[in-house]
Amino acid sequence: MGAxxxxxxxxxxxxxxxxxxxxxxASVSVPLERxxxxxxxxxxLVRDVSVQGRVVAAISPTLYASAAxxxxxxxxxxxxxxxxxxxxxxxxPELATQLRQARSSFEQxxxxxxxQRIESRQLALEKRKEADLADVTLVAAKREKRRADAADAVxxxxxxxxxxxxxxxxxxxxxYEHAIADADLFDExxxxxxxxxxxxxxxxxxxxxxxERQIDELSIRSPVGGIVGDMLVxxxxxxxxxxxxxxxxxxxxxxxxxQIPESYADDLALGMMxxxxxxxxxxxxxxxxxxxxxxxxxxxxxxxxxxxxxxNIRQNQRxxxxxxxxxxxxILKLQRGQFLDSGGGRIAxxxxxxxxxxxxxxxxxxxxxxxxxxSGGLQEGEVVVTSSIDQFQGADTVFITx
Numbered sequence: 001m002g003a004x005x006x007x008x009x010x011x012x013x014x015x016x017x018x019x020x021x022x023x024x025x026a027s028v029s030v031p032l033e034r035x036x037x038x039x040x041x042x043x044x045l046v047r048d049v050s051v052q053g054r055v056v057a058a059i060s061p062t063l064y065a066s067a068a069x070x071x072x073x074x075x076x077x078x079x080x081x082x083x084x085x086x087x088x089x090x091x092x093p094e095l096a097t098q099l100r101q102a103r104s105s106f107e108q109x110x111x112x113x114x115x116q117r118i119e120s121r122q123l124a125l126e127k128r129k130e131a132d133l134a135d136v137t138l139v140a141a142k143r144e145k146r147r148a149d150a151a152d153a154v155x156x157x158x159x160x161x162x163x164x165x166x167x168x169x170x171x172x173x174x175x176y177e178h179a180i181a182d183a184d185l186f187d188e189x190x191x192x193x194x195x196x197x198x199x200x201x202x203x204x205x206x207x208x209x210x211x212e213r214q215i216d217e218l219s220i221r222s223p224v225g226g227i228v229g230d231m232l233v234x235x236x237x238x239x240x241x242x243x244x245x246x247x248x249x250x251x252x253x254x255x256x257x258x259q260i261p262e263s264y265a266d267d268l269a270l271g272m273m274x275x276x277x278x279x280x281x282x283x284x285x286x287x288x289x290x291x292x293x294x295x296x297x298x299x300x301x302x303x304x305x306x307x308x309x310x311x312n313i314r315q316n317q318r319x320x321x322x323x324x325x326x327x328x329x330x331i332l333k334l335q336r337g338q339f340l341d342s343g344g345g346r347i348a349x350x351x352x353x354x355x356x357x358x359x360x361x362x363x364x365x366x367x368x369x370x371x372x373x374x375s376g377g378l379q380e381g382e383v384v385v386t387s388s389i390d391q392f393q394g395a396d397t398v399f400i401t402x
Contacts, residue, residue, distance in 0.1 A: 028392055029399040030357075036387040037351060038335035040378045045333045047267070047326040047368045053258035053276075055317040058304065059224055059250040062232075065239040066217040067092045073246075077231045081222045081248065088245060090218040099211045106204040113197045120190040127183040134172070134179035141165075141172035226250040254305065254313055256285065256321050259298040267325045274303050275322040278310045287323060328366055332374040337386025340364070340372065348378065349385040349392060357385055357398040 065071065069092035075081060148165035151157035229247035233239060256276060260268065274285035289302035303321055339348060345364040349357040362377030378384065392398045 028395040029401055030391055031401050034387075034391070035385050035400070036337060037383050038337070038386045040332055040334050040374060040380055040382045040384060042330060042332055042380050045328045045331055045366060045368055045371055045373055046324060047328070047366050048322050048324050049260060049264050050320060050322045050369055051258045051260055053256035053303065053319050053321045055254050055313055055315055055319060056257045057226070057249045057251060057315060058253040058255045059226075060229065060247055061223050062244050062247045063087065063220050063223075065090050065241060065243045065245055066220070067095055067214060068240045069093070069095075069218070069238070071233055071235070071237050071239050071245060073231070073235050075228055077228050077246075079228050081226065081228060083222055083225045085222045086219050087222055087228065087248075088220045090220070090239065092215070092218055095211060095215050095218070099208070099215060102204065102208045102211050106201070106208050109197070109201045109204045113194070113201050116197050117194060120194060124183075124187055124190060127179075127186045131176070131179040131183045134176040138169075138172040138176040141169040145169040220245070222248050224248055224250040225252070249315070251315070254309065254315070255288070256303040256319060258301050258303060258321055260301055260323070262294050262297045262299060264325070265294065265299045268299065268301065268323075273324045275324070276303065276305065277320045277322070278313060281310070283308060283310060285321065322369075326366065328373060331365075332378065332380060333371045334374055334378070334384055335371055335386055336367070336369070338388040339384075339386050340367075342388045342390045345372075347389065349389055349398060350378070351383040351385065351400060355400045355402075357392070357400055359392075359394075359396045359398075 067090060069090040071088055071090050073088045074086055075088075081087060145165050145168075148157055148162050152162050226249045229249045231246050232244045233246075239245065268287065268290050270287060270290065272287040274287060276283045276285045284306050285303045286306050287301060288304045291300040293300075303323070346361060348360055348362045350360050351357050360377055363375040365373030365375040367373070
């Protein structure tokens, strides 16, 4: 009986010695209830960032005065308007004077062109008259030449008279040719002068049309349907060209104006997909604008609804938006926790079956809101302390009590 008891005691001591040695190696003990633990798993990791955004109108143009003058508003701030509706009129005496002057110049040029056409026809008629007279003279010279040829055949005309008849014919031919050429050249010159006058008239017409267009633009119309926003000048105020006078908000399309932490600035790219949470439902969105400027450690961006937009959304409403930055398939990942901050993302404590947590160097890869990629130091299935490790005081081994 005594031998059996002694053997049992020795066996218990033999089993307890390694456990006691492991406990003795732990310089710190921490209750398990104060820790959060997670298991290293293999799966897909989606890098994302969740931000709060403000609903703003996708289209909210600012209208400007097209000329200097006095502004007269046709509507009030907050009024509903339709596309093309006149919102304000700028009265510009200067443009009105320019239009009267341009019309007067145009009419004067038109009268001058008609007068020139009449004179051109008259001068062309005189040149044709000279050519016709030269033709008559040529016909007469040819007739005298034929008479001289007949007289010379019967030797009843002197040589001098015969030669004179030939000279008269040649002179008439030259005169006729020159008259025709002069008439043709004169017609070309008149056509050129008429074309130049026509171009001058067209220039005056373009000037009139341009001033009329400017006067028509004095009636400022709404480029979109929506409501009138801020009135930037007072009623009957004197404005100069390109002065902003009001804004119009299109309420048919909305975007999300967000502020993203600076740490994600290098990862953002136009076209990234996003999830917009509205009233318990998720709507697809797309990152359409990223500001190159960083203000107060924040990057301003715009997210646009795609395919579908909620019906009950309103301007300035606060919404939660999740931007999907990257997806990594089939990797080792671990739930995020305070150990990343307290350990600098380089240290983790791995639990074994004996209730001990061992310090281990790890390598962290990509991070998401819920998990981090494990690039080295941990294996699939290992259990890791994800709460703060400051309480472990940097010990290599920590005893975890129940």
